[in-house]
Amino acid sequence: MTTLKEILRKTRRNLRILQEREAKYGREVPLELINQISDHEQAITLLEETLAGEQTEAAIQRLKAALRPLLVASNVETIDLETIKPEIPLQPFEPETVEIPAGPFIMGSAAGEQTPAAETPEHEVELPLYAIGLYPVTVAQYAEFIKQTDYPAPKKVGWLGKTPPKNRLDHPVVGVSWYDALAYCRWLSEKTGRAYRLPNEAEWEKAARGSDGQIYPWGNTWEPTLCHCSGEQTAAVTTFYKNKSPFGCFDMVGNVWEWTSTLWGSDWQESDFAYPYRPNDGREALTADESVYRIFRGGSFKDEPSQLRGSARRWYAPSHADKSRGFRVALDK
Incomplete structure (x- = not known):
């Protein structure tokens, strides 16, 4: 299935390609190319208008009929109009996400006496456009999953049966295994029509460090007041609002x-x-045996500064749950 936003993104990208071709011709631009550029500009207007309005089935069918003769330029990315689906409004229980632009970033750490070998070598990784949770998934968001399913609630972290701790609804959910996090993502995908998943560690690290590979989300200097790293339990996800990543x-x-x-x-x-x-x-591989460890990132409320760097890596059995471990979601775009 293809969303309107995906088609709009591809159409804009194709328009840039056509405009670059136009620039190479100087004054003698072929009429066919001029028409293709005009068609793509018209298509973008139609897509933007449809996105701004009510996306009924009739509106989608009218849009498809209007776009078919417009998006026919050769030697650009093919756009699938037949599987268009309406954009589903963000649900009240759905995590807010932020788009991370496509492009390279610096991953890992340079070798040195104080650098864990697991973080080396420092290297460049190219990633496509994706989205990642603005915050970790909260207790309230996870509670909706528990409420709507027969999935077992986290244990030993304040839940009473399927009732979450009322004073921690805006805290990150903890006491969840990797399998629990995966089950939540699959449920959320089914409920919203958006393909939620866990971020891979490269996506997580880029979101944390930015493209230039800074040490901490806020820069290269350790500032203990900018993150929750000294306590006995979690804090609300909005508490440390000055610790935003790039x-x-x-x-x-x-x-x-x-x-x-x-x-x-x-x-x-x-x-x-x-x-x-x-x-x-x-x-x-999502189907690996549970004896194979999975990686988690970010450090917690009870960790030392060395564990609170964007490049720090830890791993454990995917079936293990802990009071200092949660997750955030990701989305392909």
Whole structure:
């Protein structure tokens, strides 16, 4: 299925390609190219108007009929108009996300005496456009999942049966295993029509450090007042509002560790998937045995500064749940 926003993004990208071709011709621009540019500009206007209005089935069908003769330029990305689906409004229980632009970023850490080997070598990773949770998933958001399903609630972290702790509804949910986080993402996808998932560790790290690989979300200087790193339990996700990452994400370090989709391996001491990060080498397999450790990121309310860097990595069995570990969601765009 294709969303209107996806088609609009691709149409804008194709228009830029056509305009670049136009610039190379100088004054002698072929009429066909001029018409293709005009058609794409008209298509963008139609898409923007439809996105701003009520997206009924009739409106979508009218849009498809209008776009078919317009988006026919050759040697640009093909746009699938037949699987368009309406944009579903954000649900009250749905986590807010922020888009992370496509492009390279610096991942890992340079080798040194104080640098854990698991973080080396420092390297560049190219990622496509994606979205990630503005905050970790909260108790209130996870409680809606528990309420609407027969899924078991977290244990030993303040829940009474399926009733969440009332004084922590705006805290990150904790006491969840990797499998619990995955189940939540799948439920949320089914409820909203958006393909939610866990971020891989490269996506998580880019969201935390920015494109230039700064040490902490706020910069390169340790500031203990900018994250929740000294306490006995979690804090509300809005408490440390000054610790935003370069892309606007909160609580990327401190408060809770966050599960990622990425595998470490079956050996605690040595990873089966060394750096550089390569998403297609098996480390993102969702069906790995539960004896294979999964990576979590970010540090928690009870960790030392060395664990609160954007490049710090930890791993544990995916079936394990802990009072200092939660997760945030991601979305392909």
